[in-house]
Structure formats: C-alpha cells, structure tokens
Amino acid sequence: MEPVGSGIPSRGRRDPDRKARILEAAGALIVRSGYHRVAMADIGAVGIVGSGIYRHFDSKAAILAALLQEVLDELERSVRSSATTSRSP
Template identity: 45%
Template sequence: MNREQRILEAAEKLFFERSFDGVGVDAIGKEAGVTGSAIYRHFDSKDEILAVLFDQATDALLLRIGEPLDDPREELTRLVRAHVEFAVGHYRLAGIWAREQHALTAAYQRNVLRRQRRYIDRWIDGLDKCYPGHSNEDLLSTIRALHALIMSDATRPPGGKRAPKLQTLLTNLAMAALEGLAQPAAQATG
C-alpha cells in the first residue's frame, strides 16, 4: 500500500472514530506512520483528505449500481441494495459520508456535490418512474430519508455475523418505506 492510501485509511479510521473536527493532521500522520508534515506532500489540507474520502464513497456507490436497468422496479431495488451493501460493507466510509458533509469547505463541497449528483439523479429517475407524480423536492426528501434509514444502524462497527442479517433487514425496511410514495401526500388542513 502506498503512503497516500495509508494516509487516507488513517484519516477514514480517525474521522469515523472522532469526527473530522476532532482530528488533526498530526494524528492522521501518526496513525499512518508518517509525520504530519509529510501529509502535505500528498494532500493540500485535511479538507482535501476529507474530499477524497467523499470521492471514494461516491465512486464505490456508482460502481455498485452499474449501468441503469430497463425495469424501473429492478433499478430501484438495485439502488437500495447497493446503498445498503455500501453502508454495511464500508461502515466507516459510509458513516463519514453520512455525517461529515457539513465539514467540507465550500470549494470542496461544490465539487463533491457535483460528483454525487450522478448518483442522486439515478435515484430520482428510478423513484419518478416507479412513483410518478411527485415533485423533485419530494423525491429528494425521500432519498435523504431512505439514506438516513439505511445509515442509521449500518454505520456501527460490525459484530460478527450481523452483516448479512442487517443487510436483509435494512433492504426490507427501505423497500417498505418506498411504498409511502404510492400513497398521495396528506393534504394539510387547518
């Protein structure tokens, strides 16, 4: 493993355990087996390290979903399963992805959001084909809610044989939650 990858793995571990704000460059260097100053030969800042971790998360998700499927229900099922597999299989990276978006500086946030857009667009397209008639805003709210549901327990460190059962449970819960889109939104009364 090269030094850059060791730095990224050290940062992933520490950001997950302590949060982005709770970790300094020196701690990352120590965990990676290099000096804090050596990190700057590979990354401009701790912010760039976080942005690269977000890119890795996005890449992992895009790789898992592959090319779009013709059947919208199969596509949506694939999206759910891929997100669950990512969250359970890469719990530290998923945890960082779920809770540290606010820590990105504006320049990195724009770039990360632009890259994540491809993934979110696939969700919007799948949801719209399976549950037509909802606004983009409602579909985005649904995606955020599903991702939060999936991440809620998946980002805890795995415990032995828990992963396969957890994947099944989270997939079933997410698929059941999607059925909320089949019902028309309740009209506000007042």
C-alpha cells in the same frame, strides 16, 4: 539504503501506497472521533510524518474530499454492477 524488495522504500523514492494509507488512517480517525476533532498531527501519528501528508494533500479538507470521492466512486461501481446484473437474463 534498504535492500531491494524489503518493502521499505529507499530514500528519494515515494511509497506508492502512502496516499492510500493516509486515507485509510484518516477515515478511521474521522469515523471514530469526528472530522473536527481529528488534527493533521493525529493522522500523522500513524507513522506518516506531517510533511509526508502534505506531499499528497493540501489540507485536512482535501483528505475529506478524497474520502468522499472514494465513497462516491464505490457507490457508482455498485450501481453499475446492480444495473448490469439486473439486465442479465
């Protein structure tokens, strides 16, 4: 068992940042190689075993959907921020 506060989750505990790390790794790989050339094994090669990926996402398509949702959320925040800024005196 890892010491408390080591930054490494102990067995049985989920890493709260794992999903974000999967998305970050997948996004970088997809940008570099293209969606169809990236396999789940490639995403797992960044230190997250395949079974860990499948705990968060059902498929590579689900990862792509989550990445696209992040882009849409950021775009919405940007539009709202611009709208608020343009209305300020």
